[in-house]
Amino acid sequence: MLIIVGSDHAGFPLKAPLVDYIKSLGHEVEDIGSFDEQPVDFPDITRQLTSRLQHEQGGRGLLVCGTGVGASIAANKVRGIRAAVCHDIHSAHQSVEHDNVNVMCIGAQIVGLWLAKDLVSAFLKADFSTDEEFRRRVAKLAEMDAER
Numbered sequence: 001m002l003i004i005v006g007s008d009h010a011g012f013p014l015k016a017p018l019v020d021y022i023k024s025l026g027h028e029v030e031d032i033g034s035f036d037e038q039p040v041d042f043p044d045i046t047r048q049l050t051s052r053l054q055h056e057q058g059g060r061g062l063l064v065c066g067t068g069v070g071a072s073i074a075a076n077k078v079r080g081i082r083a084a085v086c087h088d089i090h091s092a093h094q095s096v097e098h099d100n101v102n103v104m105c106i107g108a109q110i111v112g113l114w115l116a117k118d119l120v121s122a123f124l125k126a127d128f129s130t131d132e133e134f135r136r137r138v139a140k141l142a143e144m145d146a147e148r
């Protein structure tokens, strides 16, 4: 799977080792930056990542900012993006299985590297359920997307 990864300055220290980790799981990684801790606004990096992801059917995104919150707010403003802050393992996989989340957001000021790796692993292993109830709900999200 192609995983597009991005961070702002606050997320950079955690993003860097996660890129290597995702590659070690056998995924292709596209790292859109940041590549240092120079201040950058999270909406800018989020816009860059989500516009790439909109053209990558089946791809997923990982955004790292200070708390994950800013990036998730920004990502959810983009059509076709379903982003969630996940700082526990259950949410990391259930958000994909039930809600077809395609961008996981994590906070470098909140979680350490070892938990972040486990979160990423759970997120990437998960598949969207084929159960009708989950498909129906996500279809309703798509309707809301189309109405904006």
Ligand SMILES: O=P(O)(O)OC[C@H]1O[C@@H](O)[C@H](O)[C@@H]1O
Pocket (backbone or CB within 6 Å): 008, 009, 010, 011, 042, 065, 066, 067, 068, 069, 070, 071
């Ligand atoms: O480094 P500063 O600007 O203090 O804080 C940036 C973080 O604050 C929140 O908006 C985001 O999580 C962002 O990563």
